[in-house]
Amino acid sequence: MSQEGGCQCGAVRYQITGEAEHSAVCHCADCQASSGAPIVAWLAVKEDRLTLKQGAPATYHGKNGAERQFCPNCGTGLFYRNANILPGIVDIQSATLDDAAAAAPSIQIQCAERLPWVTGLNNLPEFERYPGP
Ligand SMILES: [Zn+2]
Ligand SMILES: [Zn+2]
Secondary structure, three states: OEEEEEOOOOOOEEEEEOOOOEEEEEOOHHHHHHHOOOOEEEEEEEHHHEEEEEOOOEEEEOHHHOEEEEOOOOOOEEEEEOOOOOOOEEEEEHHHEOOHHHOOOOEEEOHHHOOHHHHHHHHOOOOOOOOOO
16 A cells, blocks of 8 residues: 655655554644644654655654654645654654545544534534635
């Protein structure tokens, strides 16, 4: 199995091979601060299963050993590593996969820091596009 992905502008491209270790949506405050979004979806793979095909992501060294990589041109968040808590693993922001729909998460993690309104999203009115006038 092989999957490819990349950033919004196309400068950084990557490929992963083999099976992922796990897939999760993360609600932690660190992901929120980094992404500017309420939730980040991750696909965890062993480090040797990730190959950078094109471009060079920039690195932000965050708290407690967190290392977050993103495209220096368009800012898309791509990879997370933390040798303290996830040795040998790279977490990939799964929405950057070309086929992001195939990387369905199986668990929710860090729910202690979940924004309280996230659990009510299913109850909000839905529109296929923007609501009409
Ligand atoms: Zn980019
Ligand atoms: Zn997180």
